[in-house]
Amino acid sequence: MTERAVLPEIDAAQTADLIVAFIRSQLEQTGFQRVVLGLSGGVDSATVAFLCARAAGAEQLLAVRMPYRTSSPESEADALRVVEALGCRTELVEITPMVEPMLGLIGPRDDVSLRLRRGNIMARQRMIVLYDRSASFGALVAGTSNKTEALLGYGTLYGDMAAAFAPIGDLYKSQLRDVALFLGVPPEIVAKPPSAELWPGQTDEDELGATYADLDRSLYALVDRRWTLARATAAGLDRDLLEWVARRVAVMEYKRQTPPVAKVSLRTPGIDHLYPRRRPGSRRES
Amino acid sequence: MEYRVALAQVAPRLGDLDANRQLVADRLRSAATEGAELIVFPELALTGYLLQDLVPDVAMRADDDRLLSLSLEAPGALVAVGFVEETDAHRYTNSVVLLRDGEILGLHRKVYLPTYGLFDEGRFTRAGDRIRTVEVGEPLQRIGLSVCEDFWHPSVPMLQAQDGASLLVNVAAGPARASGSAAGLAAIGGWHRMQETYALLGTVAIAFCNRVGNEEGLTFWGGSRLLGPDGSTIAEAPLYEEALLVGVLQPDDLRMQRYNLPLLADERLELVRRELDRIIGERAGLPLPEDAE
Numbered sequence: 001m002t003e004r005a006v007l008p009e010i011d012a013a014q015t016a017d018l019i020v021a022f023i024r025s026q027l028e029q030t031g032f033q034r035v036v037l038g039l040s041g042g043v044d045s046a047t048v049a050f051l052c053a054r055a056a057g058a059e060q061l062l063a064v065r066m067p068y069r070t071s072s073p074e075s076e077a078d079a080l081r082v083v084e085a086l087g088c089r090t091e092l093v094e095i096t097p098m099v100e101p102m103l104g105l106i107g108p109r110d111d112v113s114l115r116l117r118r119g120n121i122m123a124r125q126r127m128i129v130l131y132d133r134s135a136s137f138g139a140l141v142a143g144t145s146n147k148t149e150a151l152l153g154y155g156t157l158y159g160d161m162a163a164a165f166a167p168i169g170d171l172y173k174s175q176l177r178d179v180a181l182f183l184g185v186p187p188e189i190v191a192k193p194p195s196a197e198l199w200p201g202q203t204d205e206d207e208l209g210a211t212y213a214d215l216d217r218s219l220y221a222l223v224d225r226r227w228t229l230a231r232a233t234a235a236g237l238d239r240d241l242l243e244w245v246a247r248r249v250a251v252m253e254y255k256r257q258t259p260p261v262a263k264v265s266l267r268t269p270g271i272d273h274l275y276p277r278r279r280p281g282s283r284r285e286s
Numbered sequence: 287m288e289y290r291v292a293l294a295q296v297a298p299r300l301g302d303l304d305a306n307r308q309l310v311a312d313r314l315r316s317a318a319t320e321g322a323e324l325i326v327f328p329e330l331a332l333t334g335y336l337l338q339d340l341v342p343d344v345a346m347r348a349d350d351d352r353l354l355s356l357s358l359e360a361p362g363a364l365v366a367v368g369f370v371e372e373t374d375a376h377r378y379t380n381s382v383v384l385l386r387d388g389e390i391l392g393l394h395r396k397v398y399l400p401t402y403g404l405f406d407e408g409r410f411t412r413a414g415d416r417i418r419t420v421e422v423g424e425p426l427q428r429i430g431l432s433v434c435e436d437f438w439h440p441s442v443p444m445l446q447a448q449d450g451a452s453l454l455v456n457v458a459a460g461p462a463r464a465s466g467s468a469a470g471l472a473a474i475g476g477w478h479r480m481q482e483t484y485a486l487l488g489t490v491a492i493a494f495c496n497r498v499g500n501e502e503g504l505t506f507w508g509g510s511r512l513l514g515p516d517g518s519t520i521a522e523a524p525l526y527e528e529a530l531l532v533g534v535l536q537p538d539d540l541r542m543q544r545y546n547l548p549l550l551a552d553e554r555l556e557l558v559r560r561e562l563d564r565i566i567g568e569r570a571g572l573p574l575p576e577d578a579e
Contacts, residue, residue, distance in 0.1 A: 018505050018526070025499065025500035026500075029300075273339065274338040275339050275340060276300055276337070276501065276502055277502060278300065279300055279301040279302075280299075280300075280301050280302045
């Protein structure tokens with residue numbers, strides 16, 4: 001029988017339980033009771049909102065909606081449906097009046113990269129808002145990046161990738177949809193085409209040049225199973241896509257790690273000064 | 287005659303000796319109330335698992351009173367508890383000690399430190415170099431202690447069975463992969479098949495105590511189990527939740543199982559040793575003995 005490349009199904013209920021316990025443990029070990037996150041109306045942040053509400057209680061969750069002028073009204077409506085379903089706290093912070101003056105000041109010099117630069121500035125403005133609310137609301141920032149994005153580096157360093165913990169960081173996009181439906185995320189949010197909404201009509205799959213189903217199957221074969229390109233191709237995956245994915249995972253390694261430190265001293269953070277993040281004495285005194 | 291075993295499936299706090307001593311003391315009192323004669327705690331129950339450079343901060347000698355005094359919470363019972371040991375020569379090991387009434391009956395230092403994949407133990411602790419059994423008196427006579435990864439090497443349980451153990455106690459800190467996923471099933475399924483096989487082939491009872499709780503990104507899966515000497519499950523704790531599992535061993539089962547299935551007695555240890563000596567010699571490039579084929 002010929003081997004086929006498939007992404008295995010996960011048990012949504014047990015996966016949700018495991019992640020809820022993880023979030024509780026992060027809060028307990030850091031001395032926080034509250035969580036803040038950016039809620040876009042997409043499936044990733046909706047799923048994380050549902051998980052955090054389960055873990056901490058809806059009243060301890062602040063979902064910040066941060067649209068830009070190109071964001072669609074449908075996304076805002078979807079975000080509000082999540083808030084309504086959960087009964088969590090929410091807040092609207094428009095980022096257009098923050099992004100526009102910045103773009104005006106550090107200006108478009110070359111139009112080729114403007115779209116990318118604007119996307120990064122938007123993501124980092126949202127990060128600034130979330131970390132400000134982290135301080136004012138006394139909450140940990142929950143990350144909303146998934147495994148597909150992390151491996152492909154499809155995110156902004158110190159922007160949407162900045163977080164205190166990453167609940168769905170080990171779930172591929174295709175897998176987390178099952179978890180989302182199990183948790184009760186509205187099915188229309190789960191079904192709609194994912195978009196970073198950096199410009200009107202943009203979708204992730206157009207920009208990445210492949211469907212999440214194909215990307216996830218390719219990543220699972222190459223990363224989780226460590227298959228060779230030859231074996232993955234024989235199992236039904238597209239050779240060109242596999243090569244693109246493999247190269248992209250390698251190029252984006254830097255986004256998944258802390259910066260290398262030039263070792264000079266006896267003990268160096270990250271090299272031979274190694275501690276768990278949460279330990280006695282690391283708890284916040286409230 | 288029945289023998290009551292308690293498996294304390296707890297979630298220790300990482301690096302917090304005082305909190306974990308209270309946790310262990312509390313479970314010892316509960317288990318004593320339930321009439322347990324042997325009370326088992328998970329690997330590194332006194333310290334937590336992902337210690338990294340906290341190792342020297344939480345390490346203690348095996349005869350440290352903070353450890354010995356714990357067993358006084360359950361008078362007369364055997365108590366197995368995991369901790370970071372610092373030897374007189376300042377060697378740091380992942381150890382499990384067997385105590386009774388403030389005295390050390392036995393000690394095992396983890397022989398196999400997983401340092402691959404998600405594990406990095408060999409970076410922070412050193413390996414033990416003894417695989418022994420502990421004399422505990424009637425009715426069990428001898429117990430074999432081991433720590434987690436030691437059980438992934440069949441030589442450890444099989445040596446202990448040959449050395450007279452009627453019960454193998456394995457203490458663990460097993461991290462889950464998403465249950466229901468291929469990796470999750472492989473991890474828990476592997477443990478189950480292995481325990482049942484060792485019990486059956488070693489004609490020996492098995493007490494497996496695995497921790498629960500979260501450290502960093504890891505979730506420990508629990509599922510502590512007590513198995514009879516035919517590989518059957520006597521008692522099993524839930525996944526992911528704290529529990530105090532109490533199960534009953536029937537020492538008579540061991541007697542009849544070893545009459546029905548005399549595998550241990552039939553084992554040809556001299557033959558095993560000869561072949562092991564040959565394999566070790568060949569790997570080292572030593573000349574073969576005269577009579578080798």
